[in-house]
Amino acid sequence: MKRPIARVLDLVDPASQHLHGMSRAEAERRLLADDPRAALGIPGSWALVARDGERVALGRSLDRPLRYFLAKEEDGPMLVVAGRIDAIREALAREGYEDQFHPTYTRMVPAHHVTLLRLVGCPDPNPTYRRFCTPPATRLPPDLDLLGERYVGALLDEVAAWLDSVPPGAPLGVLFSGGLDSGAVLLALYHQLLALGESPARLKAFTLAVSGGGPDLEQARRFVRRTELEMLLEPVEVPPAALDPLAAVAVIEDYKPLDVECATVALALLAELRRRYPDWEWLADGDGGDENLKDYPIEENRELTIRSVVSNPMLYQEGWGVGAIKHSLTYTGGLSRGCVRGWAPARRYGFRTFSPFTRPALVGVAAAIPFAELAAGDHERLYALKGEVLARGFRRLLGVELPVFPKRRFQAGAGPEEALRAVFALPPQRYRSHLLALHGG
Secondary structure, rough: OOOOOOOOOOOHHHOOOOOOOHHHHHHHHHHHHOHHHHHOOOOOOOEEEEEOEEEEEEEOOOOOOOOOEEEOOOEEEEEEEEEHHHHHHHHHHHHHOHHHOOHHHHEEOOOEEEEEOOOOOOOOOOOEEEEEOOOOOOOOOOOHHHHHHHHHHHHHHHHHHHHHHOOOOOEEEEOOOOOOOHHHHHHHHHHHHHHOOOOOOHHHEEEEEEOOHHHHHHHHHHHHHOOHHHHEEEEEOHHHHHHHHHHHHHHHHOOOOHHHHHHHHHHHHHHHHHHHHHHHHHEEOOOHHHHHOOOOOOOHOOOOOOHHHHHOOOOOHOOOOOOOOOOOOEEEEEHHHHHHHHHHHHHOOEEEEHHHOOOOOHHHHHOOOOOHHHHHHHHHHHHHHHHHHHHHHHHOOOHOOOOOOOOHHHHHOOOHHHHHHHHHHOOOHHHHHHHHHHHHO
């Protein structure tokens, strides 16, 4: 029997793919391969659709979203794929199917999985998920020096690969708080530029300063003084009025308070950077570093225990995981969901962002760290591990001291406490209702 024709509308901007020298055709071939691990070899930042007849494969890197929606039309199902929910809604409206749309009917492709769909009509079969980035089968020994070498070594390799993919001489910025993750990225970029014989004058460290600056600006200054990189630091001052959480909800299309707050300060920083530097394109940050090395306060989340955190290697990257009851089909979980807090603001202002901590090589090393053995059930020992691993790695591989400061979230250190408290005074349910209102809810 002849099957009805199915359409695929791929709305992802081809120019947004950053495949580090691999052709798109080869990347799509890997998505469709019988062995899902072939997708692990797709380098860089990507969100791709590949089709073989009625079989469609979707996949993405951890640093960016990919969403899809299956619409009904007379000649067969129509698959719409995009990075944003509003792009899907607009495409359906153009095709005359807006009445089929609701934001909760859209689905997010979960990170680290190839999502397979069969476009065979009504009823539509559920997608299947094939993991391509797997936690290591064995753990590394509890040797902090070895762990530092492995983790920072992978960091330096990813930074070098990224530099090789960026146009020669292009200016490079780091979204910099002076914390461990952005500090590690800044040091890695600086030393890799020197190793390549290139001028570090290409590099700047941009630190947001709301109302004259908060703890992050002072921390950033201490960091660059200790590492003798003061010439790289550029404070980016904005008034509190530049921070608009409801505008951030619209940009990231999500309502989780911590992600909304992070995106709010990111949008203010990026807007001012775009005003100062109309042609700047390439930015790096430390997103994913906390997830890899499990540096989140467990006490702030009543769903978590130290046992659940150290026993689930991908918990912070993927949430409770595909197939779990608490896995959201609309958003997925963990950084797989939270990646929009950085990706969407950067796209809003025309920047290309990079974090080495989202790359599979670093995720894999982190997943092999024996957190349970090293922490021994102690929260503070767990939180201290990130500083130990990173500092030892930089000391052994580069002979430099990485300054270690207490953890602070980006949105908590960007300005005076009272100014930020006033900006983020809305109740969390306001973010959710605002998002639904944007889509006619």
